[in-house]
Amino acid sequence: MSFTVAIVGRPNVGKSTLFNRLVGKKLALVDDTPGVTRDRRPGDARLVDLKFRIIDTAGLEQSAPDSLQGRMWAQTEAAIDEADLSLFVVDAKAGLTPADETLAEMLRRRGKPVIVVANKAEARGSEGGFYDAFTLGLGEPCPISAEHGQGMLDLRDAIVAALGEERAFPPAEDVAETDVDLSPTVPGEEEEEAEPVYDETKPLRVAIVGRPNAGKSTLINRFLGEDRLLTGPEAGITRDSISVEWHWRGRTIKMFDTAGMRRKAKVQEKLEKLSVADALRAIRFAETVVIVFDATIPFEKQDLQIVDLVLREGRAAVLAFNKWDLVENWQAVLADLREKTERLLPQARGIRAVPISGHTGYGLDRLMQAIIETDKVWNRRISTARLNRWLEQQQVQHPPPAVSGRRLKLKYMTQVKARPPGFMISCTRPEAVPESYVRYLINGLRNDFDMPGVPIRMHFRASDNPYESRARKKR
Numbered sequence: 202m203s204f205t206v207a208i209v210g211r212p213n214v215g216k217s218t219l220f221n222r223l224v225g226k227k228l229a230l231v232d233d234t235p236g237v238t239r240d241r242r243p244g245d246a247r248l249v250d251l252k253f254r255i256i257d258t259a260g261l262e263q264s265a266p267d268s269l270q271g272r273m274w275a276q277t278e279a280a281i282d283e284a285d286l287s288l289f290v291v292d293a294k295a296g297l298t299p300a301d302e303t304l305a306e307m308l309r310r311r312g313k314p315v316i317v318v319a320n321k322a323e324a325r326g327s328e329g330g331f332y333d334a335f336t337l338g339l340g341e342p343c344p345i346s347a348e349h350g351q352g353m354l355d356l357r358d359a360i361v362a363a364l365g366e367e368r369a370f371p372p373a374e375d376v377a378e379t380d381v382d383l384s385p386t387v388p389g390e391e392e393e394e395a396e397p398v399y400d401e402t403k404p405l406r407v408a409i410v411g412r413p414n415a416g417k418s419t420l421i422n423r424f425l426g427e428d429r430l431l432t433g434p435e436a437g438i439t440r441d442s443i444s445v446e447w448h449w450r451g452r453t454i455k456m457f458d459t460a461g462m463r464r465k466a467k468v469q470e471k472l473e474k475l476s477v478a479d480a481l482r483a484i485r486f487a488e489t490v491v492i493v494f495d496a497t498i499p500f501e502k503q504d505l506q507i508v509d510l511v512l513r514e515g516r517a518a519v520l521a522f523n524k525w526d527l528v529e530n531w532q533a534v535l536a537d538l539r540e541k542t543e544r545l546l547p548q549a550r551g552i553r554a555v556p557i558s559g560h561t562g563y564g565l566d567r568l569m570q571a572i573i574e575t576d577k578v579w580n581r582r583i584s585t586a587r588l589n590r591w592l593e594q595q596q597v598q599h600p601p602p603a604v605s606g607r608r609l610k611l612k613y614m615t616q617v618k619a620r621p622p623g624f625m626i627s628c629t630r631p632e633a634v635p636e637s638y639v640r641y642l643i644n645g646l647r648n649d650f651d652m653p654g655v656p657i658r659m660h661f662r663a664s665d666n667p668y669e670s671r672a673r674k675k676r
Contacts, residue, residue, distance in 0.1 A: 203371045204364060205254045207284035209277060211300040212260025214292045215320040219347035220257035223248060229257050230441050230475050239273055240431050240443045241280045249357045251369060256280045261304050272431055286314045286363055293319040293330035305337040314363040317342040323351055399577050404453040407572060408483045411493035412503050413437045413461025416523040420559035421458050430458050437461055440476045442483040449569050457483040464503050489517040489576050496522040500541050512549055512656045515621045517579035519571050520554035526561050551653025579655045581622060585615045595645055604633040612664055623658035631661030
């Protein structure tokens with residue numbers, strides 16, 4: 202991206218609405234409640250012919266540094282320092298407030314380009330608030346309506362004027378000759394190369410989920426080595442699903458911090474419902490999901506429901522027992538957690554579980570290694586020949602049961618998909634296969650092909666009868 206823009210302003214002036222308008226997607230949560238956004242959220246924006254990186258920030262309210270509002274202020278200041286330009290959003294309908302004047306003074310001291318954006322300019326009576334914005338001393342305001350998309354061309358011209366043509370439209374990078382492979386292709390060379398089973402360099406999407414106050418944001422901050430996400434002792438600080446990128450041993454990792462998910466019966470407010478829905482979208486978009494448990498109070502009913510939800514979505518799952526620095530008798534607690542994991546999560550037999558501490562950094566390398574190993578299993582494919590040899594052995598050891606006096610026959614097996622692994626078995630009377638025998642086959646796959654902890658899908662279908670059409674003709 203050519204440059205970075207930060208959207209700042211007091212609460213409830215339409216910053217997140219403008220952010221969604223510029224990125225072209227409803228990424229940020231939007232509600233009439235002031236203070237919805239808390240963390241700074243980055244995105245790739247496009248405005249007519251401009252392409253740039255944009256950062257949505259929390260509404261600025263002066264408060265004590267150790268309070269939640271004070272920590273939100275610090276996050277917004279970090280975004281302003283990172284950006285090349287700030288869009289200072291004011292409410293043209295409501296007019297200026299003392300908070301707007303305080304923010305204008307702070308932006309003026311930064312010495313960076315600022316554009317005053319008078320939002321909600323389509324409302325009746327907004328002219329007064331628009332003209333009041335001139336008194337901020339930051340130049341001519343740009344009237345827009347983020348909700349309806351009005352004034353976007355004027356905003357584009359204001360950005361170009363503030364940054365200059367060269368900065369707004371950087372020259373395209375020339376492709377070096379060395380970047381183009383002109384070597385001749387040897388016939389048959391591509392057929393001889395075997396495709397790698399697992400690409401160790403491909404980017405990996407990881408979602409961090411769990412109950413409120415389990416330490417999800419603190420864990421990601423420890424991975425990044427900076428206070429990128431808002432944290433604190435209060436439960437339910439995170440509302441949006443924020444994505445951050447970093448590198449682990451040369452591999453790009455995209456992590457999603459999500460809002461804490463409480464029991465469905467306790468989620469009554471509209472804003473919390475939106476936060477949980479955003480977390481569910483992050484789970485569906487991710488490849489591997491880390492479920493963070495509080496090691497001091499693990500295996501609450503909600504913890505088990507979250508694990509079950511992740512597995513039903515078909516994601517690769519890893520358990521992280523956080524706050525390990527607060528545990529005293531490590532060996533006894535670890536043995537108890539191992540026993541409960543096997544007993545309470547039979548649908549994820551062999552799931553990887555790692556004790557960690559997001560506060561001290563203990564166990565984070567082991568957690569990342571568990572994530573990589575689980576993703577390998579999630580992407581694994583098994584040849585049809587091996588599967589059919591295995592299926593024959595399984596039927597010898599434990600023959601399919603007889604249903605209504607007729608024994609089932611399993612004829613053929615193949616893997617139809619990966620991510621998660623899915624298998625199809627051709628058999629007689631697929632609707633009569635007992636659930637107990639399905640579990641027997643799935644457990645056998647886990648043990649014999651080393652596929653622990655990932656959801657395995659198994660489907661049965663009746664084999665086609667080649668003589669069925671002839672029988673119909675005779676009739």
